[in-house]
Amino acid sequence: MNLPVTDPRSLVSTVIAVVAIVALVAVLVLLARQRRQVRTANQLLELSRELRQRYDALQSVTKEGVLVQSLGGRVLDISERAAAILGVDPASALGRPVSDLPLVLVNEQGLSMNPAAVLGHRTVPGPDTAESGPELVGVALPDSAGMHVRMVQVASQLVPAGDGENPAVLTTLVDVTGRREVEAALSRSETQFRVAMENAPIGMALVDLDWCVVEANSALAELLGTRVDALRGYPMSELGEPEGRAAERAEVDKLLAGGAPRFSLEQKYVRADGHAVWVVLDAALVRSASGTPDHFVVQVRDSTESRLQAEMLTHRAMHDPLTGLANRTLMQEVLQSVLEQPGVVDRVAVIACDLDGFKQVNDRYGHAAGDELLVHVAGVLRAATARRGTVARLGGDEFVVVVQDADGPRAVFEIAAAIHAGLVEPARIARRRVQVAASIGIALADPETVEGGAPALVAAADAALYRAKAAGRGRTEVYDASMSATSTTGVHRELADAIAGRELVVHYQPIVDLADMRVVGYEALVRWQHPHRGLLLPGSFLALVQEAGLSVPLAQYVATSVVDFVARTRDKTRWVSVNVSADQLGDGEFATTLLGEISRRRVTPGRIVVELTESSLVASSTRIRHELTQLSAAGVPILLDDFGTGVSPLSYLRDLPVAGVKLDMSFTSGIPDDPTAGKVARALGALARELAMVTIAEGIEHEEQARYLHRNGWRYGQGWLFGGAQPAEATRT
Structure with a gap:
């Protein structure tokens, strides 16, 4: 078999082509790998940038x-x-x-x-x-x-x-600087709080939400007569008497419910020795950062002394300072509250009692002896009443007994008979035996007088007293309907006739300079020279004057009398102050009369001074302020009487044209035995002097009071030490 012969040049060309293809494939593979590596590197770089950005943002x-x-x-x-x-x-x-x-x-x-x-x-x-x-x-x-x-x-x-x-x-x-500073500040705050709590002069405690003591300071332990460790864990409610626990629990619950951030409550605590103390309990609720209740901070202040002082002042405001009997205000409150109870007929009666011959005792033996006699009579009335009622002195020698007994008619006559019997024995006053008797009027509560309230029953008893005085004195009369004319309209008519007939007379009490006891002026004080009852002091008829609407005519009558007295005074430096109440101001009649008389008699305006009763100005109107401003602008000084006893004396000093103040005799009578009265007198005097005001202290009865008040800035004074109120002709003019 014959094979074809291959051209060597063709073979070489084929080999070269194969090698070229292989090389190209290898190059392409390498390029693809390089692109993947570059892409991966870029991704890693982007990731790195992103991580860095996140890192920077985080930082x-x-x-x-x-x-x-x-x-x-x-x-x-x-x-x-x-x-x-x-x-x-x-x-x-x-x-x-x-x-x-x-x-x-x-x-x-x-x-x-x-x-x-x-x-x-x-x-x-x-x-x-x-x-x-x-x-x-x-x-x-x-x-x-x-x-x-x-x-x-x-x-x-x-x-x-x-x-x-x-x-x-x-x-x-x-x-951590800020946190350390906060921690240090908290530590300092806690230390400061504990030091402040431990050394605080008042009782302090930290109390848990169960109202039990967690921590207490020495002041609280001392207040309660115990030890600090004995208080830890002790329930706060157990410190107080049982009757106050319900109110305390209600306040605590209100705090926990968010009804209030704190509360203040006066409580009666019992010390470890059994003695009671009054305290003011102040409690505040502390909440956590989330707002939930955490604990209480409690302060306990001893208020025993201030409460006793308040009770003492309340007693003074409701009692006669001379005899300690209830005064008119307390008597009326007691009688009104009794009459508002059901079934008061035949259980309540009022006795009005007035001494016979008291003026003669004052005139013969002096006012000090008269005061002793009033104290003796107060004792007789207390003994005769025998806890069957409230005995009050209305002023002067006027007394009232509010009788409360299951058998009112029997009890009232027994008390009246006992009063007469108690006065049969002469009183021993200043080593003398002084004999006085009493005229008594009785009013039994019946449907008509009960309907009229306390004023009606007191007026009925006063009408019976009037009848007893007119019938010969030293006797007892019982109110009946025939006396109604005398007790209301008749008495009002009699007062109007007395003002018109000048039966109202003005007596003058001297005001002296405490530096040398020289008489510088007088305070005019009205009396009623009654044809049957004798000389009556203001306490026996001023309330009836207001009832009869005769306040303004009376003020006009007194203003006319005072201006006439000042015009006839030889010493032209002396001045006379006239007492005026809020119900006698506002219609301009008083200011018109006073300024008219000053002008007519050619009296220097500064010699007539108007005294305002502080307690009557609780609701002083714009018209009253206008009338006072009119008087002040005309040169008539305005004095604030009974200073320190009203509800808002500072507002009066600010809002009214006040030129001076008269210290109330309740503070004077406490000097020097009552240290609180002395402190109040000193403080009020300092306030008045700071405001450049005239300062007069009334009710001075002995020289020690006069010296104390003069030492503490009171310039003028009046009282029995310098003489009582006398008729115009008896003053040295």
Whole structure:
């Protein structure tokens, strides 16, 4: 068989072509592999950028700073937060050894520390070597005041392959300066609170939500007569008397329910020795950060003395200071409350009692003897009543007994007979035997008088007394319907006739300068020279004047009399004060009459002074203020009488044109035995002097009172020590 002969050149060409194809394929494979590697590298680079961005973003919001170092201490990376904490520039810190950075580190004692040792990798020596925990160091940084130290918590750990193939040190830095300051502030606050609580002059306690004492101070323990440790765990409610626990529990529940943030309550506590003390309990609820109740802070103030003083002042306001009997206000309250009860007919009666011959005792033996006699008569009335009613002194020698007994008619006549019997025996007054008798009027409660209330029953008894006086005195009369004209309309008409007929007279009590006891003026006091009952003091008829609507005519009558007296006085420096109540002001008639008389008699306006009764001005109107302003502008000074006993004296001093004040005699009478009265007199005097006001003290009965008041700034005084009220012709004019 013959084979074809191949051309050698053709074979070579084929071989070359195959080799070229193989080479091209290899090149294409290499190019494809290179593209994949480039793509992978680009992906890794993008991932690196993204991770770096995430890392930077994380570092920008985290409170922790991050420092990465090689094992040799060269800075590989530092976050902005870490650079700010350490006070270094992040760009200049990269690549530098930590020991070359401008750092000043100190420990808690203020001693310098090696930055490389503090920020580098630290281990705890021992058989099992371990990384050390966080360390607190101070970074000293310069500021305008010099240097300040920032407290930083440092923690380091090894990071594998952190420096290429080698491990690196990752250090976290946390600025705890603010937290440390808060902790220090809280510690200081707690210390200050405990010191303040322990040394507080009033009782304090921390009380849990079960209202039991957790902690108490020494003042509270001393107040309760016990020890601090004995109070811990003790229920607060057990400290008070049982009757006050319900109110206390209600206030505590209100706090827990969110009804109020605190409460204040006066309680009666029982000491460990059994004695009772009055306290004011102030409690506040402390809540946690979440708003839930946590505990109570309680203050306990001893209010025993202030409560006793308040009770004393209340007693004074409701009782006659001379005899200790109830006064008119208390008597009317008692009688009204009794009459409002069911079935009072035949169980209630009123006795009106007036002494016969009392004025002669005053005139012959002096007012001090008269006061002693009134005290004696008060004792006779108490004994005669024998706890079957309330005895009151209305003023002067007028007394009233409100009788309350199951058999009222029998009891009232027994009491009246006992009063007469008790006065048969002469009273021993200033080593003298003084004889007085009493005229008595009786009014039994019946449907008509009960309907009229307390004023009607008292008026009925007074009408019976009037009949007893007119019938010869020293006797008892019982009210009946025939006396009604006398007790109401008749008495009112009689008063109007008395004003018109000048039966009302003005007496003058001297006012002296306490520095030299020189008489500088007088107080005008009205009396009724009754044709049958003799000289009556204001307490026996002023209330009837108001009922009859004769207050303004009476004030005009007195004003005319006083201006006439002043015009006839030879000593042109002396002045006279006129008492005026709120019901006599407001319509301008009083001011018009007074200023008209001053002008007509050519009297210097400053020689007439208007005295306002403070208690009558509770609801002073704009018209009253206008009339007072008119008087003041005309040169008539305005004095505030009974100063210190009204409801709002400071507002009167501010709102009314007041030029001076008169200290109420209830404070004067307590000097020097009652230290509280002395303090009040001194304080009121200081207040008046601060306001540049005239100061007058009334009710001075002995020289010690006069000296005390003068020492404490009261310029003028009046009272029995300087003389009682006398008719105009008896004064030295």
